[in-house]
Amino acid sequence: MRSRKRWSSVLGAAAVLMALALVAAGCGSKKKSASSSKTSGKTFATLKVVWGDTDYMDPGLSYRLESWQLFQNIYEGLVVQKHAGGAASADIVPALASSMPTVNSAGTNYKFTLRKGLKYSNGKPIKASDFPATIARDFKMNSPGIGFYSNIVGSDACEKNPTSCSSISGIVADDSAGTVEVKLKKPQSDFMYVMSLPFSALVPAGTAAKPLTNPPPPGNGPYYMVSYQPHKSFTIKRNPFYKKDSIPTVPQGNPDQVVGNITDDLAASAQKVISKSADYDENLLPTDRLAQIQKKYGPQVKFFTTPSTYYFFMNQRTPPFNKLQARQAVNYAIDRNQLVKIRGGLGRTTQNFLPPTYPQYKKIDVYKLDLNKAKQLVQQSGTKGMKVTVYTIGDTEIDKATGEYLQGVLKSIGWNAGIRELAGGTYFTIVGNQATKAQIGFTDWFQDYPYPTDWFGVLEDGTKITNVHNNNNSNVNIPAVNKEIERLSHLPPAQASSTSTNDAWAKLDHDLMVKYATEVPYLNGLLTDFFSTRMDPGCDVSDNFYADFSQFCLK
Amino acid sequence: MATSETGAEFTLDTAAELAAQEAGRGIEGKSPWLLAWRRLRRNWIGLLFLLVFVLIVAGCLLAPVYASHVSHQGVNDTNVGGTITVNGKKIDVVSSGGVTTGPNGEVKVKAGGVPIGPQWWHAGGRYVLGADSLGRDIATRILYGGENSLQVGIVSAAICAALSIFLALLAGYYGGAVDWIITRFFDLIWAFPVILLGIALGTALAINGFHHFGINLSGSSLWIPTFVISYVYIPYLARPLRGQILSLRQTEFVEAATAQGAGPFRIMFSELLPNIASTMLVLFTLIVANTILTEAALSFLGAGVQPPNPSWGTLISAGENTIQSAPWLGIAPGIAIVLTVLSLNIFGDALRDALDPRAKVRIEH
Numbered sequence: 001m002r003s004r005k006r007w008s009s010v011l012g013a014a015a016v017l018m019a020l021a022l023v024a025a026g027c028g029s030k031k032k033s034a035s036s037s038k039t040s041g042k043t044f045a046t047l048k049v050v051w052g053d054t055d056y057m058d059p060g061l062s063y064r065l066e067s068w069q070l071f072q073n074i075y076e077g078l079v080v081q082k083h084a085g086g087a088a089s090a091d092i093v094p095a096l097a098s099s100m101p102t103v104n105s106a107g108t109n110y111k112f113t114l115r116k117g118l119k120y121s122n123g124k125p126i127k128a129s130d131f132p133a134t135i136a137r138d139f140k141m142n143s144p145g146i147g148f149y150s151n152i153v154g155s156d157a158c159e160k161n162p163t164s165c166s167s168i169s170g171i172v173a174d175d176s177a178g179t180v181e182v183k184l185k186k187p188q189s190d191f192m193y194v195m196s197l198p199f200s201a202l203v204p205a206g207t208a209a210k211p212l213t214n215p216p217p218p219g220n221g222p223y224y225m226v227s228y229q230p231h232k233s234f235t236i237k238r239n240p241f242y243k244k245d246s247i248p249t250v251p252q253g254n255p256d257q258v259v260g261n262i263t264d265d266l267a268a269s270a271q272k273v274i275s276k277s278a279d280y281d282e283n284l285l286p287t288d289r290l291a292q293i294q295k296k297y298g299p300q301v302k303f304f305t306t307p308s309t310y311y312f313f314m315n316q317r318t319p320p321f322n323k324l325q326a327r328q329a330v331n332y333a334i335d336r337n338q339l340v341k342i343r344g345g346l347g348r349t350t351q352n353f354l355p356p357t358y359p360q361y362k363k364i365d366v367y368k369l370d371l372n373k374a375k376q377l378v379q380q381s382g383t384k385g386m387k388v389t390v391y392t393i394g395d396t397e398i399d400k401a402t403g404e405y406l407q408g409v410l411k412s413i414g415w416n417a418g419i420r421e422l423a424g425g426t427y428f429t430i431v432g433n434q435a436t437k438a439q440i441g442f443t444d445w446f447q448d449y450p451y452p453t454d455w456f457g458v459l460e461d462g463t464k465i466t467n468v469h470n471n472n473n474s475n476v477n478i479p480a481v482n483k484e485i486e487r488l489s490h491l492p493p494a495q496a497s498s499t500s501t502n503d504a505w506a507k508l509d510h511d512l513m514v515k516y517a518t519e520v521p522y523l524n525g526l527l528t529d530f531f532s533t534r535m536d537p538g539c540d541v542s543d544n545f546y547a548d549f550s551q552f553c554l555k
Numbered sequence: 556m557a558t559s560e561t562g563a564e565f566t567l568d569t570a571a572e573l574a575a576q577e578a579g580r581g582i583e584g585k586s587p588w589l590l591a592w593r594r595l596r597r598n599w600i601g602l603l604f605l606l607v608f609v610l611i612v613a614g615c616l617l618a619p620v621y622a623s624h625v626s627h628q629g630v631n632d633t634n635v636g637g638t639i640t641v642n643g644k645k646i647d648v649v650s651s652g653g654v655t656t657g658p659n660g661e662v663k664v665k666a667g668g669v670p671i672g673p674q675w676w677h678a679g680g681r682y683v684l685g686a687d688s689l690g691r692d693i694a695t696r697i698l699y700g701g702e703n704s705l706q707v708g709i710v711s712a713a714i715c716a717a718l719s720i721f722l723a724l725l726a727g728y729y730g731g732a733v734d735w736i737i738t739r740f741f742d743l744i745w746a747f748p749v750i751l752l753g754i755a756l757g758t759a760l761a762i763n764g765f766h767h768f769g770i771n772l773s774g775s776s777l778w779i780p781t782f783v784i785s786y787v788y789i790p791y792l793a794r795p796l797r798g799q800i801l802s803l804r805q806t807e808f809v810e811a812a813t814a815q816g817a818g819p820f821r822i823m824f825s826e827l828l829p830n831i832a833s834t835m836l837v838l839f840t841l842i843v844a845n846t847i848l849t850e851a852a853l854s855f856l857g858a859g860v861q862p863p864n865p866s867w868g869t870l871i872s873a874g875e876n877t878i879q880s881a882p883w884l885g886i887a888p889g890i891a892i893v894l895t896v897l898s899l900n901i902f903g904d905a906l907r908d909a910l911d912p913r914a915k916v917r918i919e920h
């Protein structure tokens with residue numbers, strides 16, 4: 001599901017930043033002003049959208065894509081992920097900071113300088129001291145993002161007792177100079193990406209450390225959230241204190257106002273656009289009506305590949321999946337094309353864990369559909385006839401069908417397979433609890449940021465396994481793999497995104513999926529954007545947080 | 556419609572009609588059951604719906620025969636990648652789709668995943684009512700689903716009836732503290748709406764099953780919805796029975812039996828039980844209709860029959876999402892439920908009229 005965002009465990013893995021710095025330097029030189037984009041200057045009064053359900057409208061608490069997608073034009077960090085489509089969307093560019101930070105040679109000290117004259121939507125000036133206050137607020141609220149900051153010097157006390165966190169010694173702000181200095185315990189390859197997440201987006205110092213709903217915290221970008229009714233609606237308007245192009249890396253935006261209606265009902269959502277009561281449908285189009293809508297509305301429907309992988313986890317702490325042959329059997333028995341079909345065609349088959357958009361991706365093509373071989377492997381594993389329960393989400397038709405398909409396959413290769421369908425709202429909590437002992441089931445992962453640590457560090461590192469809210473649902477704990485993840489996260493800066501490092505990540509992908517067969521990846525998902533006939537779909541720019549509403553324009 | 560005994564009154568009351576028709580005929584020496592049958596066979600609408608119910612039951616029981624000889628597909632057999640031949644043309648059971656990249660890197664999607672519609676008899680009996688998103692044969696699943704729904708409905712009604720009779724006899728015969736305790740138990744169950752209580756119990760038991768008192772039921776066992784439904788309907792059946800027993804308890808034949816030295820259990824089961832048999836029979840037919848509907852509701856909400864086992868409720872639930880593109884998925888099991896419940900209700904009414912034309916027995920909610 002596109003909406004699913006999960007807590008990324010502490011990415012204590014350190015590595016370097018040279019590559020990012022290089023990227024940043026590159027971005028600095030080819031920075032493109034929003035005013036020069038092809039969608040700019042096409043302002044209009046009101047954009048009516050229908051949106052998937054959100055969790056919080058507070059950047060310190062939300063860990064859901066639907067919210068982050070809106071935040072990209074409301075809550076800016078010192079740096080942000082570029083508002084651009086394609087490979088450029090992985091670039092980190094300065095936002096509230098006037099330029100990319102200066103970094104010491106060890107990659108442990110970052111110094112940012114704030115742009116001058118910026119103001120929040122409530123008229124308060126944006127100050128350097130807001131950044132440490134923002135991170136302390138995250139800790140105080142026990143935000144799902146606090147694990148991202150565990151490598152900052154002095155964060156230990158806040159981690160130990162988050163709710164009483166008042167400051168972190170490793171973050172030093174100087175309001176008069178407008179500088180923010182962040183000291184890390186050790187280099188961290190993905191630190192700049194962490195700084196681009198909404199958890200790092202500045203809110204005024206003194207903002208209450210509690211979930212703010214209506215109104216949410218003041219915005220610091222070109223827009224702000226005027227009102228928000230959870231699960232119902234929201235209204236966004238232009239930030240009255242935002243001067244045109246004051247953050248050149250963030251588009252000025254076309255609509256003056258965005259009125260959103262929140263629903264998770266895919267059919268109703270699409271119908272609103274068809275009946276012209278909404279201009280844009282953020283939800284996935286219902287797969288059973290996809291062909292019909294595509295035929296009728298042609299270019300108003302846009303597809304985009306997401307950096308996501310849909311896969312089946314196999315719990316290696318419980319039989320039969322503690323046996324390699326059993327895990328290989330599932331990989332050989334699954335017909336990935338059929339799973340794409342079940343998803344209405346909205347996906348590309350894969351056997352890799354990393355999505356193909358990554359420079360570290362090297363296509364794996366090992367598992368050819370072979371039921372006889374799968375049956376033999378089950379036999380060899382000595383687990384034939386064993387009871388296996390498939391876990392899946394029961395309130396989404398595609399996930400439900402996917403789970404039932406898997407159950408049928410497992411039955412056909414010799415296990416006594418049953419199925420347990422759970423509500424989407426509680427699914428990941430239940431399968432992420434070790435007490436459940438979930439054997440096999442559906443899961444997926446959408447990146448938080450485009451670097452392999454967000455995949456291997458969170459989902460495959462045995463040292464990060466937890467008893468509850470466990471993201472490593474397969475309980476993969478292979479010492480050699482853990483060691484390699486650690487090594488790749490501690491490389492000197494010059495090697496962070498070098499070819500040899502990328503190759504090493506690719507080898508890790510191959511080892512995990514082939515040598516250890518830890519999971520059954522089956523597809524990389526596609527999502528849809530559906531515009532009413534008054535909108536120009538040519539202005540649809542999908543970046544790392546997907547469609548950027550600020551760039552939408554009328555025909 | 557007919558005139559009443561006096562010939563002066565025009566009525567829509569079937570019971571009154573039957574009583575009127577019987578007025579001039581001798582009933583001396585005829586057993587109550589024979590009289591009831593005489594009345595019942597005159598109610599052709601009731602008998603017609605009994606026939607409908609019998610046909611539905613027979614059809615569902617023949618599901619394995621249909622699967623092996625007509626559809627050639629098991630109840631849970633998926634066929635996402637399969638094709639069938641219709642009028643000499645091969646067509647996908649579930650339409651193909653996929654993604655291609657154009658020469659300029661643009662993403663092109665061919666939407667797929669839409670299951671084949673009803674083929675009636677054009678595909679040699681395969682997919683008569685179409686397929687679902689996994690390529691499973693809907694007709695086969697409706698028949699198997701009916702088997703599960705009827706099994707849960709009838710068995711739960713039987714368990715409910717047995718428990719209700721026992722509790723009603725105890726409460727009605729002993730009265731006093733026993734009656735107070737049992738009626739408070741009825742009140743406790745009655746305090747919760749049937750569906751709400753069913754969801755709570757069904758969901759809790761579906762997660763981990765039931766493993767107590769030497770009974771081991773997995774979460775997907777059909778016995779779980781069966782027991783849940785039988786439990787939630789106890790007061791609805793037991794209360795009217797208790798009332799009837801309370802009044803029968805004061806009658807002369809019970810006093811006579813007591814005077815002859817009959818013990819409590821003999822009086823309860825030999826004297827009182829036969830006298831509530833006709834009421835029980837009528838209530839049973841009506842409660843079966845209710846339990847089938849409740850099973851469908853609970854399964855629709857995910858608290859009844861667990862997938863991939865079908866029931867009419869789970870099939871409607873699966874069809875709900877595709878109501879615009881593949882309406883047959885939800886409509887077909889819906890029609891099956893309507894016909895079953897309607898036939899049971901009409902036959903139940905007919906039975907009530909036949910067994911006791913003056914009775915006003917009904918299930919109260």
